Amino acid sequence: MGKHTLPEMPYPYDALEPHLDARTMEIHHTKHHQAYTDKLNAALEACPAEIRDRDVEAILSGIGGVPDAQRGAVNFNGGGYDNHRLFWAGMKPGGGGEPGGALADAIGASFGGFAEFKQKFSSTTAVIQGSGWGWLAYSPSSGKVEYRSMPNQTSPRTEGLVPLLGCDVWEHAYYLKYQNRRPDYISAWWNVVDWDEVDARLARAR
Numbered sequence: 001m002g003k004h005t006l007p008e009m010p011y012p013y014d015a016l017e018p019h020l021d022a023r024t025m026e027i028h029h030t031k032h033h034q035a036y037t038d039k040l041n042a043a044l045e046a047c048p049a050e051i052r053d054r055d056v057e058a059i060l061s062g063i064g065g066v067p068d069a070q071r072g073a074v075n076f077n078g079g080g081y082d083n084h085r086l087f088w089a090g091m092k093p094g095g096g097g098e099p100g101g102a103l104a105d106a107i108g109a110s111f112g113g114f115a116e117f118k119q120k121f122s123s124t125t126a127v128i129q130g131s132g133w134g135w136l137a138y139s140p141s142s143g144k145v146e147y148r149s150m151p152n153q154t155s156p157r158t159e160g161l162v163p164l165l166g167c168d169v170w171e172h173a174y175y176l177k178y179q180n181r182r183p184d185y186i187s188a189w190w191n192v193v194d195w196d197e198v199d200a201r202l203a204r205a206r
Contacts, residue, residue, distance in 0.1 A: 003041045004056065006034050007085050015093045019188040021177045029088070032172055036080030036153070043073035056082050060157040079153035083133060083166055090165050092194040099195040103202050106145045107136075118190065120147055121167070126183045131170040134186075136198070137161035138205040145202070162205040165198045 009029055014022035044052045044059075047070050051059060056078050059066065066074045098114050099107065111117035117136075125134030128149050135148045137156040145164065148156055156163045167189055174185035 004037055004081055006030075006037045007088070009088055011093060016091060016192045019191045020091075020174075024172075024174065024176045027176075028173060029084075032170075033081070033084040036077045036084065039073065040077040040081045043070050043077055046070050047074070057157060060155045061160070063158045075155075075158065076153050079150075079155040079158070082155055082157070083153055083163070083168070086163055087166055087168055090194055090197055091189075091192040092197070093192070095194045096191040097195065099199060101199060103195065103199040106138075106202060110145050111147075117147070122183070122186050122190075124149055125167055125169055126186055128169055133169065134167045135161075135163050136165040137163050138202055140205070143206075162201070164201045164205070165193065 006029075009025075012022075013025040013029070016025065040056070047067060051066055051074075054062075059074060060078050060082060063071060063075055098104065104114065107114055107117045111120060121134055121136065124147065128134065128151075130151070132149060132151045133153075135150060135156050136145055137148050138145050139161055141160065146161075148159070148161060150156060167186060169182055169186070174182065178185040178188075
């Protein structure tokens with residue numbers, strides 16, 4: 001597989017205003033996501049071809065097979081690259097509300113209902129120590145969805161899970177607008193979630 005490239009944003013940087021501000025979105029995409037992309041490519045250059053030629057999802061799912069010398073950099077930057085692709089595409093202008101259909105059923109089966117899921121996701125993600133992500137993920141082994149908090153840029157794929165919806169709580173994702181008010185950022189983020197995309201991810205994972 002060729003070198004990974006920074007994905008195009010699916011909407012203008014100001015499209016998620018007032019919930020996520022344009023300046024943060026621009027810096028987040030052009031600086032931070034670009035850096036993960038570049039450093040992933042650099043780390044993979046030192047890996048054998050059988051690792052280098054896989055797509056990033058397969059690399060992360062088989063992270064134990066990456067040589068020791070490169071594993072930390074591939075885990076961090078590969079997770080950063082993939083997590084952010086999912087993050088951008090999991091939001092849209094005019095999003096929010098509640099999921100329906102199979103996704104709503106899966107959330108209800110695992111959490112008791114959407115309100116219970118939202119409360120658990122928000123409260124647990126808000127108290128992640130340092131930097132990390134809150135995730136709704138699908139477990140192929142159980143056939144259920146679950147919440148998982150992950151440190152830094154580590155992907156749920158490294159634990160055999162399929163990431164469905166992630167909220168980035170690194171400070172660079174929110175600090176210009178929300179400063180230290182991480183719970184306020186998470187509350188605003190729910191207004192831009194693209195539930196149709198999350199439902200489609202679940203359908204592909206099953």
